[in-house]
């Protein structure tokens with residue numbers, strides 16, 4: 001479970017301080033697929049970077065399970081990043097010189113968790129995501145959709161407690177965006193993965209269990225899908241975004 005409590009973060013430039021997060025609190029339950037939305041500049045990437053502690057927070061807490069990430073030293077947080085967190089980036093960032101399978105195993109190599117079990121997990125993920133036939137190919141030789149699935153498989157290799165994704169559908173057409181979302185849904189359903197995804201896109205967000213909307217440095221609204229039809233949830237999201245604009 002991810003718990004963010006009264007998180008505050010400002011950026012300073014000379015004597016000027018720009019508050020971005022002014023006391024953000026929310027929870028993402030284990031096995032939940034959650035999205036965070038908000039206009040450009042509302043602090044979504046800042047929030048992700050605070051959770052993974054790539055940038056220091058001013059105050060508040062970020063708890064992953066029982067661990068308060070804000071209290072860890074650099075060595076401890078590096079270990080959490082490599083073992084407990086999985087990252088999916090907007091442009092996927094696969095390494096061209098490694099095969100699909102090697103790319104998937106990369107976090108296990110970096111996190112020093114490489115083992116027969118990790119190799120088996122890589123094969124298992126390739127099967128789940130339907131990329132087993134291309135796993136010896138290089139990124140330049142595979143399609144965009146296959147790259148996305150490889151990136152999500154890589155984020156899952158160490159059985160992370162949490163996947164963090166910043167605009168993973170941002171550069172994609174709607175069909176490829178749908179494929180990324182399907183991969184996350186599969187990860188949630190067959191591996192009980194917990195996913196926290198930043199998105200601008202109400203279509204992508206409408207597949208989530210929960211959507212957190214940021215405005216003016218705070219959680220403006222939290223919407224739950226609650227088993228509703230996707231279309232109905234998307235309509236609610238669009239209405240909320242319109243209301244926020246007023």
Ligand SMILES: Nc1ncnc2c1ncn2[C@@H]1O[C@H](COP(=O)(O)OP(=O)(O)OP(=O)(O)O)[C@@H](O)[C@H]1O
Nearest residue numbers: 011012018020038039040041042043044045046047
């Ligand atoms: N390193 C930094 N130094 C100073 N200000 C920053 C820094 N990074 C971000 N900001 C500012 O903080 C605010 C929030 O930025 P952030 O990148 O978190 O927004 P975002 O919600 O991810 O936006 P987008 O949807 O455009 O990606 C913006 O006003 C931005 O200019």
Ligand SMILES: [Mg+2]
Nearest residue numbers: 044045046166
């Ligand atoms: Mg951003």
